[in-house]
Amino acid sequence: MNQNKRKLSFKDSSQETTKKSRKNKNNCTNELIQSITSIESLSNEVFYEIFDYLDGCQIYESFSNLNYRFYQLINSSCLLFKMIDYFTIIDDDFLNNWNEIISYNKEQIFSLTFYTSSRIERFLSSSTIQSFIHLQALFLYNVQSDILMSVLINLSSLPHLQSLTINMFNTSINLADIYQLVFNLSMLKYYKLSIDVTDLSISLPIPINEQHQSSIESLIIDHSCTFQQLSTIVSYTLKLRYLKLTHGFNDTSNKLLILPIKLENLTYFSLHIYSVEFHDFQRFIQKINSNLKKLNISIQCQDMTYLHAYQWEQLLLKYFPYLEKFYLMYSDCINNDNQYPIYSGGINQFSTSFWIQRKWILKAQIEGIHIKYVIYSYSKTWYNDFEDTNIEYSTSATLILTNFLSLLFVDMLFKNVKRILTITQIYHLIITEQHSSIRVLVQLIKLLPDLLTLKLRSLSLDEITNLDNIPLEFFSNSSGNHVAKVNIGEINDIEDFHLILNICPFMVYLKVKSINSMDIKLFLRTILKTVNDDDHYYLRSLCFHIPLADDQLVENLHKMMEYEELLNQFTIKRVADNIYLQWS
Template sequence: MDVLKRKLVFNETLNESNHSINSIENLSNEIFYEIFDYFDGGEIVKIFSKLNSRFEQLLHSSFILIKTHFYLFYYEEIMNKDHELEIFSNKLCSNLKILFINCSQNIIFFDAHRWEQLILHYYPQLEKFYLTYYDGINNNNQYPIYTGPVNQFSSSFWIQRKWIFHVQINGIYNKYMIYPYKKTWYNYIDDNNIEYSTSTSLIFTHFLTSSYDEMIFEQIKRVLTITKIYHLSISKEHSIHLAIQLINVLRDLITLKIHSLPSDETTSFTFEEFCTIASFKSRSKIAKVYIEEINDINDFHNISLFCPRMKFLQVKRFNINIQLCLRTFLKDIYNNNDICSIRSLCFDVRTMDDEIIQNFDIMIRSEKLLFDYTIKHVYNKIYLQWK
């Protein structure tokens, strides 16, 4: 409902009253429903929940739950005792469709079995579940202790509903999230065989520098006590050396998404890094890689070093000549057995026409870079596949 319509409805409701209104208590429920329509569920609870018994009844009415699209926020004072959640849930309607939970500092929210029982008992018709938990360090520089099993939120209960667990490292705190499955870059090609049990992702949203490395790995250590990570996404440019460390720690990765690699960074490795890189050939599980920006012709080579078993590579943007990059990379594939696993490339292009495809095709054939391959364009993307 837009603002003009809300004003008209509100004024009409007032005009229909047969007596003067000199107190907010004399306003009808319908007027309060219109007022509530300006706020989301969390704001309504915070503003009106402690005023008086009338507002408490309004907040727990099925009309208000529908009016706010079933958004429900439990804030900390409601959650001080374990049994309060069940008591509060018992007051709500059982046909709840969407549930939002925001919380922090209370590790009981990671009891997946408790959530399963709560949802099955109180919300059997729930279709979408959103849980956000902020795991921050307390005044004693300690996280709340987590003692539960790993991958609690990957049981059949969560997989059947396609409610996926994700982690975001954002500065000094870890943000844990559960929300309905969303189609991702690595499932666009083959979305008929999605493994929801291995959909947990770790996302870095802040710039990563060497001064934060120690804290980053402490946070990752914390994450791995809670869940395995299968997809890593880094939204900012980062060091090749840090990428090697991250992949070495996150042993279950099957996809990697990075923004870019620094073009001015030295690529000399320590003996320990050489040993780590060598081990990736036998134990790396990363099959799909996405890089947002290619800035240097050596980026392909560097990516292949720490993802030697990748089968699919997608590039969003080339900041250098795309045809030169493609030629160099395909020559490396042809001449280097270390990166022979890759079988598919995907490139975003700003303008797409048949001439671009023809130029690539002519280059590949004339220079014999590939045999038994297909090349096509779909939605401003070039897909190159070979056997």
């Protein structure tokens, strides 16, 4: 590359400002000067990593006029530019800045990003896309159909283009025209097409021979697409490894047979489908011939057959024997009569050996009036902090509650919880609201007799303040619950702890993320005295999150408990900012 290449003139305009700023540097402290020197001593490789977070214009604005070393860095063939058309840049500045960089560094440009059709037009009026022979990635957002077609026609001459992302708000053309032009790009590995329109036309012909096969390995179809259309599209992409469809549906008016989908290299398939009954989905998924390792399915439908676990077992065993990770989300939909569809399957179907052996577990989520059921791969959770082995996956079913702040939703909440209990027992409860109502919490625990753990953010301050107005018999039946582990995000005072003990008297483990301004020694001393004074309490382990906790704090707490004889046999340790205490 030419070492005498001149700097960009849009930087020349700021030279006077730069000179003034240099005068001000004389007032800098020695410490600041030393820090600048240490930054300049960083290796070229470190700066290249920094440049990865910046676009071409930002790199020039920040580094081009510093010194000869950075001039060489910027003009080195080791540095590749990504050019991004930011909304905040006015049109004239955009074109001037880009044109000057392109004039002297075109061979270093590996990606172009445009956010409007008007910018694409202005760019094409001064440059030809096919001249960017080292271009590897192209991003076109909010692009109009006619502009897009003019760009796609010229992309076939780019020998290194591997990634193409297209976003359109509207289109009047047949998407087959777009797909066929894209499939002709010989080096393309990644392709994503997003269109925010539901009524689309895709009339692709079936490929005749291997000469019509695309090199694409990752395909994201982010627009409405029928199963029939999908099967035709992927018949052009037999090298696919990654496939994602975000708006899939079944065209019941079209009785055309779905073609077999033979994708031997496909290992990941993600499918979001709407209003597709299970038997239609089953008919489609059986057409896929691949060695899938990851399958991600999201369904919004009024067909509870999706929650019949045995049918999933048979389907996965027969058609996807190499599957390692499985994710299924079913959104329970209310019909026009404000009723949920009837579930006719048995309880705990997702707790059989098939699911336990694969560590695929169930969680249900209630968000307002909506219910979602999710099957996902188990990962270590807070309630297994002390248990690295012997995890009981058959009791992993979790219920997550969110967005039921209004009391108007409480009755609906209890109704939905009862509905979920016809499908699975619930062993773990997570409440995501900022403040949990004590009355609602107690009633929930009564509704969930198998509950083992409880996680919440904090208790309602108003109810804690008016705790004397809540009769003791309100908590009496809660003593029969089995909640053994509690995780609370925030405890404001010791009354919170006493209240938790009343609600969960058989609690053996308490985890607290924040004790706010309370003194950790005083708080720990009060808890341990409470436990020691009443043998009825089962609490035997605590975890506190203390910001900036260190080994000295752990040692001080250890000495305090020994000196005051708060515990006889105990262990205390620190893991990052968490302090764990166990005793017998």
